[in-house]
Amino acid sequence: MEAAIGVVGGSGLYSMAALQNVQEIKVDTPFGEPSDVLIYGTIDHTPVVFLARHGRSHHLLPSEVPYRANIYAMKSLGVKYIISASAVGSLREQIKPLDMVIPHQFIDRTKNRIATFFGQGIVAHITFADPVCLALADVLATAAESIDLGTGKVRRGGVYLCMEGPAFSTKAESHLYRSWGADVIGMTNLTEAKLAREAEIAYATLALATDYDCWHEEHDSVSVSMVIDNLHKNAINAQKIIQATVNLITANPPVSEAHTALKSAIFTDLTKVSAATLDKLGLIIKKYLQ
Template sequence: MAQAKIGIIGGSGLYKMDALNDVKEVNIDTPFGATSDALIIGTLEGVKVVFLARHNRNHSLLPSEIPFRANIYAMKYLGVEYLISASAVGSLKEEVKPLDMVIPDQFVDRTKNRISTFFGEGIVAHVAFGNPVCNQLATVLADVITNLKLPNVTLHSGGTYVCMEGPAFSTKAESHLYRSWGATVIGMTNLPEAKLAREAEIAYATLALVTDYDCWHPDHDSVTVEMVIANLQRNAVNAQKVIQETVRRFKENSPPSDAHSALKYAILTQMDKVPLATKEKLEFLLKRYF
C-alpha cells in the first residue's frame, strides 16, 4: 500500500484537491469499519499525500455519523505523520469575519454521542491533551496564510474552537454562552479528530474556514443559504492554496512534533496483559510499544 506522510481532511465545501496528480483511490476496511469515503492518494508539490472527504464527497454524513476512528486509523495505516484538517465554522467574534481563517490552539468539547478514543477492551491509555494542536504544524499553516496574502482573508492565529454535537445549530442562549467563554469559532467535527490523532501519534492542526457569524450576531437573520454556500466555495479555493503551499514547505523541512511520541508515557496497562484481539486491533497504533 502506498504511504503518504501528509494527510488532508476536507470539510464542508472541500471535497477534493484539484492540484493532486497521479491520483489513486483506495478503500481501507479498518478494525473500526469503513472510512467516510475512499481515500485519495496522490502527489502534491512532489509530495505524496492522502486526502479524505470528511462528510463523504456527496456530503451524506451528519457530523455524528462520521466514522472518526476509522478515518484516523486509516491515515495512520497509510503512514500519515502530519494531518491538516479543514473545517467550515461559524464565528463567535465580531472581528472574525466570513472568509477569514482561524488556526485554533484550543478546543471545548460539547459533543454527546462521539467515541473519541481507540482505547478500551483491555487496554487503558491517557494521552496529554492540554495543548490539543501541534504547534509546529499550526505555525507553518499560519505563516503560509500570512505570506499568501489572500484577498478578503484575515488570519487569526490561536483561539478556541467549540465543538458542538449538531446537526442543529446553536440556540442564541448557547451562542452567547460560548461568547462569554471567550471562544472564537464553533463547528461540529474537529475535536474527535484531534483526540484520535493525538492517540495515533499524528501531528494535527485545524484550518478553520469562517462561513458566517453564529446566531448571536444581530445581522444573523440576514444571512442566506446562498451566501453561506458562496462562502464555502470561496473558502475551499483559498484552503487548497494554503494546503498546497504548506505541503511544499514540508517537502523542504518536516518539523518534529511532540505528538509523534504521545503514547510513550500514556499507556497504563502492561502489554503482556492486553488481550490478543485488542493488540491485533490496534496494531498500527501500538507496534512501537509491543
C-alpha cells in the same frame, strides 16, 4: 503506498485540484469503513492522502462521521501530519466571514461520539493540554499568511468550540460560548484531534469562517445557503494554503510531540492484554509492544 501528509477536507472541500497522479485507495479498518475512499496523489512531487470527511457527496452528519476509521486509515498509509480544513461559525466581531483561523485550543460540547481507540482491555490517557500540534499549526499559519486571500484575513490561535450538531446553535448557546472565550464554532475537529493524538499524528486545523453563528444582531442567523455560498468562496483559498503548507512541511518537517504521545500514556501492562485487542490496536501501539 505511503504518504507522510494527510488532508481531511470538510464542508465544501471534497477534492484537491492540486493533486496529481491520483489514485483511489479503499482501506478497511478494525473500526469500519472510512468516510470515503482515500485519494492518493502528489502535490509538487510530495505524496499526499486526501479524505472527504463527510464523504464526497456530503452524506454523513457530523455525528455519523467514522472518525476512528478515518484516522486509522490515515495512520495505515504512513501519515504523520494531518491538515484539517473545516467550516466554522465566527463568535467574534473581528473574525469575519471568509477569514481563516488556525485555532490552538478546543472546548468539547459533543456527547454522542467515541473519541478514543482504547478500551477493551487497554487504558491510555494522552496529555491534551495543547490539543493541536503547535509546530504544525505554526507552519499552517505561515503558509496562510503567504497567500493573497483577498478580503479574508488569517488569525493565529483561538478557541474552537466543537458542538454535536447537526442543528446550529440557539442564540442563548451562542452567547454562552462567547462568554466562555470561544472564537469559532464547528462540529467535527475536536474528535479528530483526540484520535490523531492517540495515533501519534500531528494535527492542525484550518478553520474557514462562513458566518457569525446567530449571536450577531446585525447579521442574519446562519443558514445553509449562506454557509454554502461562503464555502465556495473559501475553497480556492483553502487549497492554495494547503498546497503551500505541504511544501513547507516537505522542506522542513516540523518536530512534533504528538509523534511520541503514547510513550507515557498507556497504563495497562500490554503483556496481559488479549490477542484480539492487541491485533485490533496493533497499528497504533506496535512500537510499544516490547
